[in-house]
Amino acid sequence: MIVTLIIACEVGFWVLLALGLTVRYLLKWRRTSVALLLCEPLLELVLFVVTAIDLRNGAEPGWEHGLAALYIGFTVAYGHYMIRWLDGHAAHRLAGGPPPPSPPRYGMARARHEGRLWLRTVVMAAVACALLQAAVWYVGDGDTSSLRSFQGTALRIAGIHGLIALTYTIWPKKDPGGPGGEAGSAGRVTFEKESARR
Numbered sequence: 001m002i003v004t005l006i007i008a009c010e011v012g013f014w015v016l017l018a019l020g021l022t023v024r025y026l027l028k029w030r031r032t033s034v035a036l037l038l039c040e041p042l043l044e045l046v047l048f049v050v051t052a053i054d055l056r057n058g059a060e061p062g063w064e065h066g067l068a069a070l071y072i073g074f075t076v077a078y079g080h081y082m083i084r085w086l087d088g089h090a091a092h093r094l095a096g097g098p099p100p101p102s103p104p105r106y107g108m109a110r111a112r113h114e115g116r117l118w119l120r121t122v123v124m125a126a127v128a129c130a131l132l133q134a135a136v137w138y139v140g141d142g143d144t145s146s147l148r149s150f151q152g153t154a155l156r157i158a159g160i161h162g163l164i165a166l167t168y169t170i171w172p173k174k175d176p177g178g179p180g181g182e183a184g185s186a187g188r189v190t191f192e193k194e195s196a197r198r
Contacts, residue, residue: 002064005050006071009043013075016040017083025094040079044072048131052138061139066132066150073128073154077120106175111168118158118165125158 016036024033051068055061088100104110132151136144 002051002054002068005047006064006068009047009071012043013040013079016043017086021087021090021094025090037083040075040083044075048072051135055135055138061135061142061144061147063146063150065135066146066153069128069131069135069147069150070124070154072131073124073126076127077124081120106173108169108172111165111172114165114168118161121158121161125154128154 016039020033020036023029023036047068051065055065059065085100088097091097092099103113129151132147132154136147139147
């Protein structure tokens with residue numbers, strides 16, 4: 001049941017997002033679109049409540065409960081980022097807005113971008129570990145090895161992503177076109193200013 005609900009939440013996320021962007025840019029119903037997008041966190045709340053009820057009813061903690069915690073953590077950390085990214089593309093494609101800025105590809109600007117993404121992964125791991133620890137306490141004396149295992153998985157994901165992000169700082173990727181090339185400093189400054197405003 002938990003796995004089915006995770007799939008349903010993922011499908012619901014994209015359906016609500018598509019509906020929200022459609023009514024915003026094609027029908028010009030901004031308030032309706034905001035209401036639809038604000039329903040996104042309710043999906044994670046439903047998943048959290050159902051998982052807690054499942055454990056309370058005597059279900060043995062398993063990998064599906066750990067997966068639910070990771071999914072909620074990922075949505076908390078990356079959900080708004082994904083919505084904002086898709087909103088920029090929808091505004092460009094459907095409403096004639098300016099094209100959204102591309103992430104920097106070279107130099108320290110790319111390293112800072114990767115570092116910000118890694119911080120989101122840290123948030124994901126922290127949320128997942130907190131939920132899993134709450135589940136461990138909730139279960140009490142039962143077998144919680146699978147929950148502990150998923151805590152380790154969340155920490156490993158954050159650690160591996162951190163090492164990958166660090167490589168962009170130690171070995172920054174050089175722009176083959178130089179300062180005035182296709183990914184020159186002007187484009188990077190534009191992206192950083194746009195990111196700061198958001």
